[in-house]
Amino acid sequence: MDDDIIGAYAMLLLLKKKRNLQKKRKRLWSRQWLQRRREENVAFRLLRELEVEDPATLRQWMRLDRQQYLDLLRLVTPLIEKQDTNMRQAVTAEERLTLTLRYLATGESYRSLSCQFRISHNLISSIIPTVCKAIYKVLQSSFVHLPTTTEEWQKVAGRGESTETRIFNYRLSRARRTTENAFGILTARFQVFKQPIRTTPENVQDITLAAVALHNYLTEKSKDTYIPQGFTDREDIENGRLHQGQMHQHAHAAIEDLHPVGRGHTNEAKQVRELLKGYFNNEGQVHWQAQMAQLH
Known part of the structure; x- marks a missing residue:
């Protein structure tokens, strides 16, 4: 009886060993194409x-x-x-x-x-x-830091809005558009961002920084091919018109509209707004802003 048990056990071991060997051979055979990499x-x-x-x-x-x-x-x-x-x-x-x-x-x-x-x-x-x-x-x-805004983009208010506030809103929306163009070019050229990047947060950061660095490198080294004429949005200052660039034809080439969040701004944000409004209407003003602000 004991001999039968030992024999059966030995047979099972042999079968298991044979099966593992077959799997190993099959795995090696199926990966031969990797060996021809060079x-x-x-x-x-x-x-x-x-x-x-x-x-x-x-x-x-x-x-x-x-x-x-x-x-x-x-x-x-x-x-x-x-x-x-x-x-x-x-x-x-x-x-x-x-x-x-x-x-x-x-x-x-x-x-x-x-x-x-x-x-x-x-x-x-x-x-x-x-x-x-x-x-x-x-x-x-x-690496050039992409322009950012200090507060949510706001649409121009009604007729009772002051000229200074209207100019501030125009300059803020213009900054947002510049940011959108920068990221629009980036996502149109580097489509790794067209879907979620399924890896660790640390790896996502490395991937994003590499893409932005390449974006800035190509903007400097080969702008004519990387950002051809007409690809980005353009303001017609003389006629007060905005011409959308071809980048909007690319999927995922623009910042998606965000739903408004129903909350008030902090006192710090309001102080920043007043500081920028004063700057845009004084030493930071540009000669065409009043005309463009009236048309936005």
Whole structure:
């Protein structure tokens, strides 16, 4: 009886071992395509074709032209490169940067990028935040704080409103529009923001800072292609008209309207309002504001 139990137990162990071996072989077989990363992924094939045959599509594909890409690669390589080991070839700095730029430009899922770059999606989830942090670090000198307003945008009140208040409201709405244009360009060019970024708050911050740094870099280095004429809103001061830019045709390229919140402003906010109103109507005034304020 005891021999039968021992035999049955041994048989179960053998079957379990065989099953685990089959699973391991199947898993290794299904991942063979990852082993051909150096020869087949888009960083080593498609990009080289586009560089020679279609530079415009290359810039559209990752938002940078070839020279800008090489300049950025040179800056971030010391921060992101890894060394090969006896077990495997490391993902190169070029692959890491290209992968991250593609993610920022499109917001594609990690699994989609995994198939394109032949890198496991688990590794991609650690590569992107690291490279984003490096991009921001090397480009932060070009980082310009986007304009903000100190209070909610208010629509112009009725006819009894004073000229000073009307001018203040116009200047405040103009500042809001400038902010909306800046973020509109950012979200139109870097569509990673078109949907929720499903990662940790720390990673979201690194991704956002990298996109903003790239936005400022491209605004300075290639404004004609990054922000072509007519893409943003434009005020016609002579005729008192506002012309909407083409960016509004892009999905997620404008700040969504927010529902008004029924609460009063703090005393501090009111003091800031009066301070800015005084500034806009005195030393901070511009010659066209009175005319434009009457038309808003």
